Amino acid sequence: MTKYLIRRLIIAVPTLLGISVVIFVILSLAPGDPFSELALNPNVPVEVRENLRRQLGMDDPIHVRYVKWLTSLLQGNLGYSFVSRVDVTQLIWQRLPTTLFVMGSAYVIALLIAVPVGVISAVRQYSWLDNLATTLAFIGFSLPTFFTGLIFILVFSIYLRWLPMVFTTNIQATGPAWFLEILRHAIMPIMVLALFEGAVLTRYVRASMLDVIRMDYINVARAKGLSERAVIIRHGLRNALIPVVTIMALQIPGIFTGAIVTEQIFRVPGIGSLLISSIQLKDTPVVMAIVFAYAVLVVVFNLIADLAYGVLDPRIRYD
Amino acid sequence: MAAGPGFAPAAARTAEAVLARPPRTLWADAWRQFRRHRLAMFGLFVLSFMVVATAFGPFVYPVGFNEIDMTQRLKPPSPAHPLGTDDLGQDILARILFGGRVSIAVGLAAMFIAVTIGTAVGAVSGYFGGTVDQVLMRLTDLFIALPPLPLLLLVIYLFRDPVRNVFGPELGIFLLMVTVIGSLRWMPVARLVRASFLSIKEKEFIEAARCIGVPGFRMAVVHMLPNALSPVIVAASLGVAAAILQESTLSFLGLGFPPDMPTWGRLLFDAKDRLDMAPHWAIFPGLAIFLTVLSINFIGDGLRDALDPRKVS
Numbered sequence: 001m002t003k004y005l006i007r008r009l010i011i012a013v014p015t016l017l018g019i020s021v022v023i024f025v026i027l028s029l030a031p032g033d034p035f036s037e038l039a040l041n042p043n044v045p046v047e048v049r050e051n052l053r054r055q056l057g058m059d060d061p062i063h064v065r066y067v068k069w070l071t072s073l074l075q076g077n078l079g080y081s082f083v084s085r086v087d088v089t090q091l092i093w094q095r096l097p098t099t100l101f102v103m104g105s106a107y108v109i110a111l112l113i114a115v116p117v118g119v120i121s122a123v124r125q126y127s128w129l130d131n132l133a134t135t136l137a138f139i140g141f142s143l144p145t146f147f148t149g150l151i152f153i154l155v156f157s158i159y160l161r162w163l164p165m166v167f168t169t170n171i172q173a174t175g176p177a178w179f180l181e182i183l184r185h186a187i188m189p190i191m192v193l194a195l196f197e198g199a200v201l202t203r204y205v206r207a208s209m210l211d212v213i214r215m216d217y218i219n220v221a222r223a224k225g226l227s228e229r230a231v232i233i234r235h236g237l238r239n240a241l242i243p244v245v246t247i248m249a250l251q252i253p254g255i256f257t258g259a260i261v262t263e264q265i266f267r268v269p270g271i272g273s274l275l276i277s278s279i280q281l282k283d284t285p286v287v288m289a290i291v292f293a294y295a296v297l298v299v300v301f302n303l304i305a306d307l308a309y310g311v312l313d314p315r316i317r318y319d
Numbered sequence: 320m321a322a323g324p325g326f327a328p329a330a331a332r333t334a335e336a337v338l339a340r341p342p343r344t345l346w347a348d349a350w351r352q353f354r355r356h357r358l359a360m361f362g363l364f365v366l367s368f369m370v371v372a373t374a375f376g377p378f379v380y381p382v383g384f385n386e387i388d389m390t391q392r393l394k395p396p397s398p399a400h401p402l403g404t405d406d407l408g409q410d411i412l413a414r415i416l417f418g419g420r421v422s423i424a425v426g427l428a429a430m431f432i433a434v435t436i437g438t439a440v441g442a443v444s445g446y447f448g449g450t451v452d453q454v455l456m457r458l459t460d461l462f463i464a465l466p467p468l469p470l471l472l473l474v475i476y477l478f479r480d481p482v483r484n485v486f487g488p489e490l491g492i493f494l495l496m497v498t499v500i501g502s503l504r505w506m507p508v509a510r511l512v513r514a515s516f517l518s519i520k521e522k523e524f525i526e527a528a529r530c531i532g533v534p535g536f537r538m539a540v541v542h543m544l545p546n547a548l549s550p551v552i553v554a555a556s557l558g559v560a561a562a563i564l565q566e567s568t569l570s571f572l573g574l575g576f577p578p579d580m581p582t583w584g585r586l587l588f589d590a591k592d593r594l595d596m597a598p599h600w601a602i603f604p605g606l607a608i609f610l611t612v613l614s615i616n617f618i619g620d621g622l623r624d625a626l627d628p629r630k631v632s
Contacts, residue, residue, distance in 0.1 A: 018461040026474055135358070138620075142613035144564050146571045146584075147605035150591055154602075158595050250463070257468035261568060265591070275469060276572060279476045291473055294466035302464070 008306055012299050019295040020070060027288055028062050073292075079285040083278075088289045092271060096293070099270030102186065103259050106193035107248075113198035118205025119237060122213065133202065140199025145258045149192045149265035156188065163188055166267045189262040196258055197251065204247045209240040242313050249305030253298050352625035359621020362614035369611050373419030382410040384417040384581060395599055403599040405589065411600060414581040415607050421582045423611070425497055426563035432501025433562075434555050437508025438544070444509065445516025446539050456513070459506050467503045468568065474499050475574050492576050500565050508554050515547030549626040556622055560615035567608050583608045 072079070078088035121133040157165040163184055212218065213236055221235045222228075260272035267273065271290050278286040353359055377384070382400075387407045394404045402411040444455040475495060483491040519525060520543070528542050567584030569575040571591075576582050578589065586604035594601055 014457075015461060015464050019465060022461070022465065023470075023473070026470070026477065138358070138616055139613060142560070142616050143609050144567055144571075144605070144612070146568065146587060147601075147609060150587065150594060150601050150605065154594050154598050158598075253464070253466045256466045257568065260468055260472075261571065264572060275472065279472055279574070287473060287476075291466070291469045294469045295464065298464050298466055 004310075005307070008303055012303060015299055016296065019299075020073070020292060021066070023288060023291050023295070024066050024069065025062075027284065028065070078289040081278075081283050081286050083281045083283045083286075088285050091274065091286060092289060092293055095269060095271045095274050098268060099259060099263070099272060102189050102262070102268060102270060103193065103255055105186070106190045106259075107197060107255065109190065109194035110197035110201055113194070114201035114205050115237070115241075117198075118202045119209055119232065119240075121202070121206045122209035122240075123232060125210065130206075134206070137199045137202045137206075140195055141203075143196070145192050145196050145261045146265060148195065149188070149262055152188045152192060153265070189266040189268050192262050192265075193255065193258050197255060200251060200254075201244065201248070204244050205240065208243045209236060212236050212240040215239075238312065242309065245305050245308050245312060249302045252301045253294075256294055256297070349622075349625040353621045356617075356621035356624055358617045359624075362617030362621070365610055365614040366618065369419060369607070369614070370423065373416055373423060376416035377413070377420075380413055380416060382413045384413040385409060385579060386413075395597070402603045403597065405586075405597070405600050406593060411586070411603055414586060415583065415604055418581040418583050418586060418604070419607060419611075421493070421576065421580060422563055422566055422584070422608070425493065425500070425566040425582075426559040428493075428497040429500040429504065429562035429566075430555055430558045432497060433504040433558055434508055434551060435505075436502065437505035438512050438551060440505065441509040441512025441514075442516055442539055442544060442547075445513040445520065446535075446543070448517075448520075452513070455509075459509050462503070463506050465503065467565070470503065471499055471565070471569060472572070472574055475569065479574075488577055489580055492580075496566060496569065496575065500562050504558055504562065508551055508558075511550040511554055512547050515550065516543055519543045519546050552626060553619055553623045556615060557619040560612045560619070563608065563615075564612055 076089060078092070080086065081088055081091060084091075117133050117137075121130045124130050153165055156163040213232075218231060218235055221231045226235075256272075259270065260275065262268065263270045263272035264276055271293060275287065275290045278290065387409060388404070391400065391404050394400060396403045400410050400412065402415065404410060405414070440455055440459065444452045444459075475492075478495055479492065482495045485491060486494055516539075525538070525542060528538055533542065566575060566582065567587070570582050570584030571588045573588055575588075576585055578585065583604045587601055587608075590597065590600035590604070
């Protein structure tokens with residue numbers, strides 16, 4: 001297991017390097033200069049500007065700049081924000097927990113919806129329940145997250161006045177009251193994401209379960225007199241979940257898309273909204289670091305999915 | 320099974336009658352199968368309606384999409400404005416009809432690019448195998464690991480102005496968006512085509528074609544590619560829906576088309592701060608996106624049932 005983990009980590013390195021090259025090339029090809037603002041400022045003399053450029057290495061050839069950037073990246077130094085002069089690493093660490101909290105809870109809820117619904121749908125294929133679930137799943141993943149988000153705000157914040165429109169983590173309460181407040185703020189962004197992901201996953205759980213319950217070993221389990229429940233859950237579901245784990249890993253870049261949109265709608269202070277605001281402010285180091293952070297998260301979650309494989313499927317050998 | 324009663328009429332049928340019947344083609348069979356999928360037919364109907372409405376609607380509907388009327392601001396639906404007006408008194412129906420053209424065109428064009436790249440990469444990879452395959456598949460894996468929306472945002476933001484200067488504001492952003500969405504969506508197609516090519520390569524008819532001296536390129540394009548198309552068609556139809564969603568997402572984040580190009584996502588972006596006063600402004604464009612994407616997804620599902628020979632059930 002440890003050996004396998006190490007090997008997977010080593011495979012992840014070229015992927016990350018590749019991603020960093022892609023991002024760096026895109027940024028370098030782009031016209032526009034963070035110092036153009038300075039150029040418009042008559043109070044900054046030309047020599048000062050040129051000195052600054054040289055100091056920051058803006059005039060070096062592209063491969064030199066890449067190596068410099070990568071070296072400081074490996075030392076955990078992502079540079080400073082052009083706008084707020086704050087360490088980029090610090091900025092990201094401030095925002096990351098909120099993003100992971102919203103995304104993580106959304107994914108857990110999505111699974112809690114998708115697994116039972118998908119299993120029931122498959123076991124009772126073509127029943128009214130299955131038809132209903134399949135149709136709802138279709139509707140669920142055809143509804144864009146930004147539209148669901150607006151509908152939620154319209155219904156729960158504007159008409160019913162139950163929930164606040166804007167997310168805040170700054171809550172002045174303790175104990176159960178604090179938890180309730182968090183819930184009130186976080187439930188809409190989380191549910192928007194969870195419903196979308198739940199709909200996508202339901203279809204995969206159903207399809208995978210349909211494949212599995214046709215297998216001979218399911219008949220064997222029934223024939224030896226196990227209860228239907230044990231047959232479906234212990235023999236069926238466990239096998240059906242193996243391909244679903246792959247799909248979940250492949251879905252992760254997609255969830256980031258949803259998370260950026262929800263963060264924007266509900267003004268969740270996560271890295272998604274930081275990305276949008278940095279793009280608007282032309283804050284290159286922050287933009288670059290966040291895009292790279294997303295890429296790292298994708299690789300990390302893929303790794304977790306690979307390891308989850310082993311837990312679910314004892315046939316996989318780690319050598 | 321012995322020759323049951325079901326065989327008698329068939330035996331009685333004359334050979335001429337059988338030969339006179341028009342031959343069943345792959346596509347006719349697929350269409351027969353597709354028609355049986357009720358939701359797919361529903362999707363086809365709704366999508367045709369949307370396409371016809373956005374293509375011809377702006378000619379038929381009398382109100383211009385950018386006619387400003389400050390006396391009619393944020394009005395709910397009424398006979399004069401069936402879907403209401405926005406904060407400049409512009410007619411929302413007219414804007415949805417016009418915006419739909421852009422949204423659907425972006426979806427189709429982006430998918431066309433994605434399918435072209437994907438098919439080329441997949442075909443080369445599957446046909447040659449070996450090192451070429453290894454390199455191309457690693458590249459595909461790398462692209463799969465890229466987070467699409469952050470990258471799209473990055474590219475569009477960085478290149479928006481220069482592209483606009485070269486091609487003009489509308490065409491420029493259209494080309495940029497289509498290229499970027501397309502070049503971040505080809506990976507599933509490449510994998511599907513590669514997988515099909517790998518299995519087709521081993522078939523007898525390819526061996527036969529090689530025996531009669533079919534050259535390599537012709538082999539790949541004429542003999543292998545058509546047999547790899549079914550999964551590509553399904554992926555392409557679903558990809559159009561995804562590309563439309565991606566365009567609306569970008570426009571919704573304010574990084575898509577300029578405000579005078581009212582795509583569906585852009586309409587929602589403009590509407591989102593007036594939800595309390597003018598909910599209709601957000602609901603109708605949102606419904607347009609939803610219905611289009613839903614019907615394309617249904618069609619994709621129907622196509623999968625009709626074209627996939629190894630489908631379950």
